[in-house]
Amino acid sequence: MNTILLVEDDPNSAKLTKMVLTQGGFDVIQSYDGIHALELLENHHIDCVVLDIMLPKIDGYTVASTIRQRGLTIPILMLSAKETTMDKVKGLGCGADDYCVKPIESDELIARIHALLRRYQILATNRIDLSHTHLDHTSLTVNVDGSTMELPAKEFYILFKLLSYPNHIFTRNQLMEEFWSMDTLSDPHTVDVHINRLRNKFKENPDFEIVTVRGLGYKAVMR
Secondary structure, eight states, X not given: OOEXXXXXXXXXXXXXXXXXHHHTTOEEEEESSHHHHHHHHHHSOOSEEEEOSSOSSSOHHHHHHHHHHTTOOOOEEEEESOOSHHHHHHHHHTTOSEEEESSOOHXXXXXXXXXXXXXXXXXXXXXXXXXSEEEETTTTXXXXXXXXXXXXXXXXXXXXXXXXXXXXOBOHHHHHHHHTOTTOOSOTTHHHHHHHHHHHHTTTOSSEEEEEETTTEEEEEEO
């Protein structure tokens, strides 16, 4: 079970958020000010921080930046009533991985935390583990039900990217810029060629399929 550090100074908001997180299957450790939150991080195993901005002693921006200065890479979700673009940019710039404006629906909060935890696990292990399919970024291999195949580097990187963000649409240009760079002489439609090869190799895969979103790009959809 994952442990969430909830940093919120308003008693009513803290009580409600803790209930939502507990019902969502998380252990919750609470803090009501920024300095105490940083102390808890030194003495407890924390998997994710849910962090308000307006806190006693030091604010959430300072807490987030201090966590990053200490070299900790755990996910940070800022949960605040501040809703301007400037507030969001500042929060993400201080080291937060996601920024949500209060009030937020319970299901959305839980879904966002699960997404952050999944991405953090992928970054920490260089692996993606689905029910039948396992990707190892180090060896560029894909194992499906015990059968291992090595993919050409760019095919693997595209697949790893899509599966790291299920249901997220990536445009052809985004994939081109990331894996071929802007100065490449390759035709942008080379992305389509790689996608088609991946589809052919994994058309019977029990865990996912690669879907074309007409006029937008590509995404991985879980089965």
